[in-house]
Amino acid sequence: MLQSARVVSVEGVILAPTGPDRVRRGNQLRWLGATGDAFQVEVDLYGETTWANARRGMTRVKPAGIREGFHCATFTWQFVCRDPRRFGAVQSFPAGVPATHFGNFPAWPTFTVTGTAPGGYTINGPGGRRIVVTRALTAAQPHVIDTATGGLLINGVRVEGGITVWEPWTIAPGVTAFAHTISAGALRVDVRDTFV
Template sequence: MATESIILDGQPLSGEDRYGVWTTSVLDGWWYSPEPKGSTEERENADGDYDLPVYYGARYVTIGGSIRTKGHAQQHQAINRFVGLLRNKGRLQVSGHGPTQWADVKRASGFKMEPITDTYAQWQARVKAPDPLKFGDANVFTISPNQTVPLFHYGNAEASPIFDITGNMPAGYTLWGPGGKTFVSPSVVSSTYPHHLDMSEGLLKVNGYYWTGQTGNADLWTIPPGQQVLTGLTTTGTGTAKVTVYDTYI
């Protein structure tokens, strides 16, 4: 049986650390999907409603548990550590209950830790993941010029591929996706000008900087759960496209 590991903003909330032994007993909102959201519009002169898009709201997670510290001094240290977590956005990661999953979160409430005895305290926090998706292991693929590779992942939601294009491509390149979709960049690729494209945001980075107005066709696509999506690279130069597809969950 895998060992449970729950980490918030770099702080383990299960198992033993320098403060004592942490136990997480509440993880509400992590295991199920957030509530859907979207507009509802009735058909005035027909049955039912218009078939409008439905999206998911942000993911809210309530985390609670206890800590048995090594001493009274460590209890106060643990309190200070806990209530100071997530001053800015951080990561919530859960392992030991099936595949490892993580999401980037921010505070949705004050963080509380209440001493019960000199060495035992109970704590609670509520966090918000503005992006309701959870992510897991990275599946990495390499595409050579004029080659197609099937991309896939093991999650239950659509995943956005991330491309890192390197090599020597003086005339740029074209990425090919499903249904004739293409992402075309005429910009040079070289050792000093590598390209990075995250299709979840659709913005091209060159050498770490956003590169605007330097693309031709700019279709985006996702990898559905349980399917393989052929993706290709065309260029007159040499090099490769490394593609990362995270297991993606809702």
């Protein structure tokens, strides 16, 4: 399921009332993402928003003279998404209801388990796969299991050694769906729309 990085180029024109303003605007454009830190890119298309994590690629600003009284420059600004997937809305399902999503690529589910289970519990997935948690579940401390990153979170803190069987799975897009079950506690399955 590994895919190549996604490289996106944005091209446009900078318009400014003076030459110094044009230079400042070009410098502002060059600053976007210049620290090397990752940032989130969002695209809204007909009311549906998807996002991806990116880092800045190549940036070029080229003076283009004066047009209709404005000092102009053309620019190309690239960003690179090492993970080419785009993500959208989260679909939520209780145990026993088939879980799916509206993307076009397999998605990693997140499980939230509430209630009480002193001896732990088992989440049953497709094809006989299981996630077995031996850490006690208490009413005041829900468990969260994110299969994309792995591990058990309690109150937002990763708990080591709480999972004894780890056989994660993805959720296919569209009509193929699987109804998850759990041996104790109440289960919510969250699946984020995932696209390539």
